[in-house]
Amino acid sequence: MRAFPVIIIWIKETLPLGLGDGQLFTWTDGLKRKDWHDYESIQKDAMRSGKGEHGKPYPLTEEDHDDSAYRENGFNIFVSNNIALERSLPDIRHPNCKHKVYLETLPNTSIIIPFHNEGWTSLLRTIHSIINRTPDSLIAEIILVDDFSDREHLKEKLEEYMVRFAKVRIVRTKKREGLIRTRLLGASLARGEVLTFLDSHCEVNVNWLPPLLNQIALNHKTIVCPMIDVIDHNHFGYEAQAGDAMRGAFDWEMYYKRIPIPPELQRADPSDPFESPVMAGGLFAVNRKWFWELGGYDPGLEIWGGEQYEISFKVWMCGGGMYDVPCSRVGHIYRKYVPYKVPSGTSLARIRNVAANLCVDSKHGATGTELRLDICVKDGSERTWSHEQLFTFGWREDIRPGEPLHTRKFCFDAISHSSPVTLYDCHGMKGNQHWSYRKDKTLFHPVSSSCIDCNPAEKKIFMNRCDPLSETQQWIFEHINMTVLEKFNSKASS
The missing domain is CATH 2.80.10.50 (Trefoil (Acidic Fibroblast Growth Factor, subunit A))
Known part of the structure; x- marks a missing residue:
């Protein structure tokens, strides 16, 4: 008898598969949930063909490795310019993710993307992937925050291009501020119930947002992070990060790392969200009001990397929690090297x-x-x-x-x-x-x-x-x- 409720819940989680997006289910807790997958979009992606499609590595010749391709961006801009802005990605989620349903009513979000001298196609691919793989009802706005870029393509040309997206707006700093104050500017202007921070060289994957918002809807004192996959800086191949059963940690020198979750703390379903002591910091979602209750970021932080510890510590001290969500996956380009100077750094x-x-x-x-x-x-x-x-x-x-x-x-x-x-x-x-x-x-x-x-x-x-x-x-x-x-x-x- 004690196993009976577990069997019922497992069956309900498998029911939505193949029944179509938008289908509603009443859960044992009385809350209505639905399948948020956009099957039409998934089918369109499956039919795409071309170089770099389905996250495959772009075929490079020896000349394509020229140093000039990396100099301005830290990744191969030649490859970025030669793959589609709306390219398809492989669905590498755990199979159970395809069966999951989330709350029928989810909070909307302001997606905040800071950038400084970002490559043209890498920035546009970030926006296109969000628009194409996110339910429109969940996007309150997409805020591009320009941290005093001086490249011509990020000025009037970018303004003209973004006119086609009704929910995209661009704000600009008046001087070089660095990542933290640039994020704070975007957050201060946001209207959405949730703040979702992304980098400017990302590609979001299938049904990436509902799993994040669902966790926050269940507990607003929660910061949630997607699984951050790797987009190769050279050939732009898309690969899973090393090991999903890993949680954030840091050593005594404050170096961030990911370590295996002890077997006794692992979930029975590896696709379920799990708690993490500290987050990676670059890509995450948080309830907007609670972000400001935490004090936001310390505006004195000058450079990226370290802000995740500040937020993580405040979350735990203020009775919140941090979760990594395996069913939410976002690809990120890890640069070959940093192509710009950090303001006021050491x-x-x-x-x-x-x-x-x-x-x-x-x-x-x-x-x-x-x-x-x-x-x-x-x-x-x-x-x-x-x-x-x-x-x-x-x-x-x-x-x-x-x-x-x-x-x-x-x-x-x-x-x-x-x-x-x-x-x-x-x-x-x-x-x-x-x-x-x-x-x-x-x-x-x-x-x-x-x-x-x-x-x-x-x-x-x-x-x-x-x-x-x-x-x-x-x-x-x-x-x-x-x-x-x-x-x-x-x-x-x-």
Whole structure:
């Protein structure tokens, strides 16, 4: 007898399959639910043919890999320009998702998409996928928030194109604000009952929105995230993210990661929503009123990545919950490299030596690799953005290859006043990895009471007794956050 209700519920969940969208069912809790699938749209997608259709990789020739295709966007804009704006995607959801029904009455949503110098076709494909795969009644509006883009195609041309979509409106910042304040601007103007945040290079998949809104309708103190699938930055093939039975987490260095859900916490139906301690942050939905009750985002956050921790912590402290929803899937292009400068970030584009006019180069070395000098790579080239000459001087008071949030887990390290400067696994405990940038342009190492020096002829970097008059010990940090460096200067030894 105890198993009887479970059997009944399972049967009801399988009934809608093949009966058509809009069919209503009364559930055991008395609430009416319906099949939200748009079978006509699904059928149209199934009939499409062409390069890149059904999420298949675009066939590339050797010439198609030219660096210029990636330089402006961090992904292959040539491929993006040569696949359809309304291309079809594979339905890779768990089979049970095709059977699920959701509340008949769902809240509507404002879909907020911030962008800065986004590629033309990647942005349009985001909009087309939303329009084509979302019930119109659920969209209150789509708000494109332009964070001070300077590309011509994102000005009058974009305004003219978006006129065809009655629910799309464009708002623009008056100066470069960064992701967080740009999102806040969109949220402050939103009229929908739910805020849904997406990135500007996404493609939403079949029936992606109802599962998110359903979870919020059941409990308004809920933030929900879709499964974020991968659109390859090179050939634009669409693939599932690695493992659905994974939940968000972070390590002591605040790096976001996904870890397996322990077997004892896994749901009997793997297609059901599951709780996650922390969300990825880029794509999610939240009740608009509750978002502001939480305080929204801290407007002082300058760059992306980190805001998800702030929101996650506030959700748990304020009695809410966070869910990942396997039946909602959205593809996202993970860039090959970040193609633009981050405003007011801690990123140091280059560390250039005054005497040699050469730059520190990490060469993607492994543990124990010695740092070297090399010709300074021009801004915006692929090699610069692949982090060989890009460094972060952050709150740990160590120096790491890479820009914030994408730093490699190696740090500048020195063991004595005369040792070479090497890359070593970051430990965050200062000591051999503790550095200060002083007003005399020297990089000081408090443990050895010495400074970084170099031999320009041999392009070697090593520790030496500090000599403020020696140009080989003077380093120019380019594209810096002065607030960060002033903090370290105030701590530097004399």
